Amino acid sequence: MLTKNKSGQMIMINMLFLFMAIAIVVAFIPALSEMLGMAQQSDGLNCNGYYKDGNSTDPLSYNVSLQTNTLACMAIDLYLPYIVLAVLIGGVSKLLMSRGPTPEYM
Numbered sequence: 266m267l268t269k270n271k272s273g274q275m276i277m278i279n280m281l282f283l284f285m286a287i288a289i290v291v292a293f294i295p296a297l298s299e300m301l302g303m304a305q306q307s308d309g310l311n312c313n314g315y316y317k318d319g320n321s322t323d324p325l326s327y328n329v330s331l332q333t334n335t336l337a338c339m340a341i342d343l344y345l346p347y348i349v350l351a352v353l354i355g356g357v358s359k360l361l362m363s364r365g366p367t368p369e370y371m
Contacts, residue, residue, distance in 0.1 A: 276360065283356035290352050294345065301341050307331055312338035 305312040306325040311333045317323040327333075 279360045283360055286352055286356055290349060294349075297345055297348070301344060304341055305338065310334050310337050310341070312341070 302315070302317070304310055305315040306317060307315075307328040308325060311328055311331045313327055313333055313335070315327050315338075317325040320326065
């Protein structure tokens with residue numbers, strides 16, 4: 266019977282959802298990185314040390330004569346790792362929370 270080991274089945278289903286979520290996040294990383302790079306260009310935040318395609322002579326690379334917002338640039342640098350960590354922590358906590366038997370109050 267399939268209902269004998271319900272908690273084991275739920276762990277496997279939650280692991281499947283976790284791996285699917287990780288695969289989706291990994292697939293979106295290049296697109297997010299490109300969008301964050303567009304925000305760091307000299308026509309946007311003008312982040313110090315940003316070079317478009319590794320070329321310091323590109324007009325969209327960092328321009329010393331323009332103002333820069335260092336706090337926003339730091340937040341953009343930390344944006345992608347925080348998204349990945351949130352997905353991993355949320356997925357693992359969901360996986361571990363569903364391990365035990367669920368109380369029935371009804």
